[in-house]
Amino acid sequence: MADNNPFPGENNTGHIWDDNIRELSNPPPRWWMIAFWASVIWWIVYGVLYPMWPIGQQPTQGIIGWSQMDEYRQGVDEVEAVRAEFETRIKGMTAKDILADSGLSQYTVASVKVLFGDNCAACHGSGGQGGPGFPVLADDDWLFGGAIENIGQSITMGRKGIMTAHSKILSDAEVDGLANAILGGNPTSDPNFAQKGCVACHGMDGKGMAVLGSANLTDGIYRFVPAEGESLLDSIKHTIKNGVNDVTEPKTREAVMPSFSGRLSENDIKKLAVYVYKFGSGQ
Amino acid sequence: MSGKENTASEHSVVDDLYTESGHWNLNTGEETIHAKRMGGYWRNIKWLSASAWIIFFIGPYFQWGNRQAVLFDIPHRQFHILGVTVLPQDFWMLSLTLLFFALLLAVATALAGRIFCGFFCFQTIWTDVFTWLEENLEGNPQKRRRLEKAPWSFSKIRIKTTKHLMWLLISVFTGISFVAWFYDVFDLWRDLFLLQAGSVAYGTIALFTAGTYLMAGFMREQVCFWLCPYARIQGVMIDKTTVVPSYDFHRGEPRGRLRKGQPEEERTTGDCVDCKQCIAVCPTGVDIRHGQQEGCIMCALCIDACDEVMEKIGRPKGLVRFESYESLEANKRPHPLYKRPRVWVYSAIMSLALFGIAYGLTSLAPLELKVIHDRQPLFVLQSDGSIQNKYTLKILNKMTADIAVTISAEGPEGLVMVDEDLVTTARRGKVTARTVFVRVPKPLLSAETTPMVFSVQGEYDGQLLQSSRQSVFIGPKR
Numbered sequence: 166m167a168d169n170n171p172f173p174g175e176n177n178t179g180h181i182w183d184d185n186i187r188e189l190s191n192p193p194p195r196w197w198m199i200a201f202w203a204s205v206i207w208w209i210v211y212g213v214l215y216p217m218w219p220i221g222q223q224p225t226q227g228i229i230g231w232s233q234m235d236e237y238r239q240g241v242d243e244v245e246a247v248r249a250e251f252e253t254r255i256k257g258m259t260a261k262d263i264l265a266d267s268g269l270s271q272y273t274v275a276s277v278k279v280l281f282g283d284n285c286a287a288c289h290g291s292g293g294q295g296g297p298g299f300p301v302l303a304d305d306d307w308l309f310g311g312a313i314e315n316i317g318q319s320i321t322m323g324r325k326g327i328m329t330a331h332s333k334i335l336s337d338a339e340v341d342g343l344a345n346a347i348l349g350g351n352p353t354s355d356p357n358f359a360q361k362g363c364v365a366c367h368g369m370d371g372k373g374m375a376v377l378g379s380a381n382l383t384d385g386i387y388r389f390v391p392a393e394g395e396s397l398l399d400s401i402k403h404t405i406k407n408g409v410n411d412v413t414e415p416k417t418r419e420a421v422m423p424s425f426s427g428r429l430s431e432n433d434i435k436k437l438a439v440y441v442y443k444f445g446s447g448q
Numbered sequence: 449m450s451g452k453e454n455t456a457s458e459h460s461v462v463d464d465l466y467t468e469s470g471h472w473n474l475n476t477g478e479e480t481i482h483a484k485r486m487g488g489y490w491r492n493i494k495w496l497s498a499s500a501w502i503i504f505f506i507g508p509y510f511q512w513g514n515r516q517a518v519l520f521d522i523p524h525r526q527f528h529i530l531g532v533t534v535l536p537q538d539f540w541m542l543s544l545t546l547l548f549f550a551l552l553l554a555v556a557t558a559l560a561g562r563i564f565c566g567f568f569c570f571q572t573i574w575t576d577v578f579t580w581l582e583e584n585l586e587g588n589p590q591k592r593r594r595l596e597k598a599p600w601s602f603s604k605i606r607i608k609t610t611k612h613l614m615w616l617l618i619s620v621f622t623g624i625s626f627v628a629w630f631y632d633v634f635d636l637w638r639d640l641f642l643l644q645a646g647s648v649a650y651g652t653i654a655l656f657t658a659g660t661y662l663m664a665g666f667m668r669e670q671v672c673f674w675l676c677p678y679a680r681i682q683g684v685m686i687d688k689t690t691v692v693p694s695y696d697f698h699r700g701e702p703r704g705r706l707r708k709g710q711p712e713e714e715r716t717t718g719d720c721v722d723c724k725q726c727i728a729v730c731p732t733g734v735d736i737r738h739g740q741q742e743g744c745i746m747c748a749l750c751i752d753a754c755d756e757v758m759e760k761i762g763r764p765k766g767l768v769r770f771e772s773y774e775s776l777e778a779n780k781r782p783h784p785l786y787k788r789p790r791v792w793v794y795s796a797i798m799s800l801a802l803f804g805i806a807y808g809l810t811s812l813a814p815l816e817l818k819v820i821h822d823r824q825p826l827f828v829l830q831s832d833g834s835i836q837n838k839y840t841l842k843i844l845n846k847m848t849a850d851i852a853v854t855i856s857a858e859g860p861e862g863l864v865m866v867d868e869d870l871v872t873t874a875r876r877g878k879v880t881a882r883t884v885f886v887r888v889p890k891p892l893l894s895a896e897t898t899p900m901v902f903s904v905q906g907e908y909d910g911q912l913l914q915s916s917r918q919s920v921f922i923g924p925k926r
Contacts, residue, residue: 185462293824
C-alpha cells in the first residue's frame, strides 16, 4: 500500500477511504501517555504488595501480607473488644439486674436482635407480633407470667400447657353456652364454668393461672386465633372440645415452646429474656 | 446538479478541513509555554483578585469565642461558621450554597465570559505565582528557553533546585492550609511537628502538595484545556452578547508591519502591526486574533500587551478589548441587560437560594424530633382492652450542652403515654433515641389510623426549647 500512497511524506498509516479520508499515526497527548505508564507502574507495584497472581493453589500473597480474611478478623476482634466490657459485666448479673441498668439493657437490646431473629422470630415474628397459632410477645397477656424470671424460664425450659379435650365431657349446648360467655368477656356468667370444673385451671375469676399456663379468658386476647374463614366463636368451641396438647384427641390444639437450654448459652438466654421483656409489656 | 459536481464539492470541504487542521497548532503539553510578563491595568486587577486567596491561607487562624472561627469538624459532624454551628441534619443548606455558587458562575459567564478562569480560579492564580517565581529566578522567556536547552551546569542546577524547592514549599503550605479548615489549626501545626497527625491529614496534605506542584508547576494551561470540566461547561454559557476579550477585526485587519516614515494617510493596513505581543503574553498560548476559542481563559493580559504597543506607536488603545461579538460584528451598541432573560433567570434562582440559606440559618431549631412508628407489630391489644402502639423517638440536640427533656403525646381521646413523667437526657450534638408506648382504649378509637402529635420540651439557659412531630396511632381494622 505504501507504494501508491497518494499523500507521500504524511504520517498516515496507509488506511485511506473515499480517496482522501485517512488514518494518521499521531501520538496520543503526552499527559495521556504519562497517565498510561503511571497506571502500568501502579499495577506492578500493587501486584508486588498485595495478593494478585493466581499461580497454583494459592495466589501470590503480596509482600505486605495483607489479606481480606485478616482484615475481616481484625474487624470482628475490634467489635468483640468493644463488646467485651459489657459482656463481662452481663456475665455476673441476673436478667433482672440487667433490666435495672439502662445502659446495659440498651446494649442488650441492640446486640441480641440477631439472636432473636435466628431463634425466635420464625414463630413469634421479628417484632414479637406473633404468628398464626403462635403467641404474641409484645402484649401484656402472658400465659406463664410476664416477670423477667418467668420469661427466662420459658426460654430455658420450654413450655407445654395442657387442656383436656371436653367433647366427651360436655354436650354441644354446654360448649355453646360456655363459648358465648367467653366471647362476651365474662366466662363466669355461665354457671357451667364453675360446675364443670373450668375454674380448676382458669381460676374462680376466669383470669387464668400463670403457674399452669392457663389462659385469661376475660381479656379478649386469644392464644388460638381463628383459622381462615372460621368465626371466633367456632375457634373457641374448637379449643373447648378438642383441648390443647391432649394426646388422646387427634384434632387437639398443638402448642409447644421448645426448650432452648441445650441450644443457647445461659448468657444468651438471659439477654433474650431482656429483649422480649423490652417488647413493651413485661411485668 | 450532477453527481460529479457533488463529489467535487464534498472533496473540497474535506480538503478545507485538512488545510485548516494543518494550521491549527494544538499544544498538548509537548511545548512549555513561557509567557512574557508585563504590567498594565488588567495585570493589577489580576493581582488584586488573586489576593482574595490570602483568606485561604490565613482564614483558619481567626478565632471566634474559644474555637476556630470557621471549622468543618468532620469527626464530630459539626460545622462551625463564625457564630453558627451547623449539624449534618441541616445540610440541605449546603446544596443551596452550591446552587448559589453554580449560578454565580453561570451569571458571571453569561455577562463577562470566563472571568472566573482568568481572575479567580486557583489553577490560574497558583500557576501565575509559580511562573512569577520562575521569571524572578530564571529570567525572561528567552532566558528561560535558553536555560532549558543549556547543558547541565552548577548554576543551572542551583537555579532549578531553588525553583522546585520554592514550588514545593508553596504546595506543602497549600496542603496544610486546606487541612487547617477541617482540623484545629494550632493542633494541626503541633501534630505535624510531633508527627502525630492522622493518616487522613497526611494523605490530604500529600495529595494537595502533589496536585499543586504538578498542576501549577508542570501541567498549567493543559489543566484548563483537558482536565477542567468548568472550562468546557462555561463555553456553552457564552453567547453573542457576552462581553469577552476580543480582537477588533474591523479595525485591525489587514495586518501589516509598521513602516517607519510612512505617513499615516498613506497606510493601507489596519491597526494591527502583527507584533505578536498578544500571543507572547498569553498564559495558555492562544492567538486572540483568531476570535473566541477554547484555550482563552479571559485573563485580559493580551489587552494590556496590545494597549502598550498601541500607545507606543500612537494608535488608539482598545484594539483588543472586552467587547461582545454582537457589538463587534454589527458595530451595534451592547445588548441591554434587561433584554437578556438568561441573566434574569439565573439571578432569580440565585436569590431564591440566598433566601433559602438565610431562612435556614435564622431558623436553626435547637431541638429536633423524629418519630418512627414500630411496624411489627403495628399495634397490640392489651389485657385491659386498650390498644398499644410502640414508637421510637429520636431527639436531636443541636446545643452544646446536654438537655433534660420530657416527652408528651397528644391525640385521640383517652390517649395515655406510658412513663410520661420520665426525663430523658438529650446528649449534646447527638441523636438520643427513646422507646415510647402509647395506649388508647379500644372503644374510643373511631378509625384505623388517628393522627397524633409528639412533643419534646426542654430548658436551656432559661430558654424553653420545644419541638413537635406529627405521627399516627394505629388500631385494628373497623
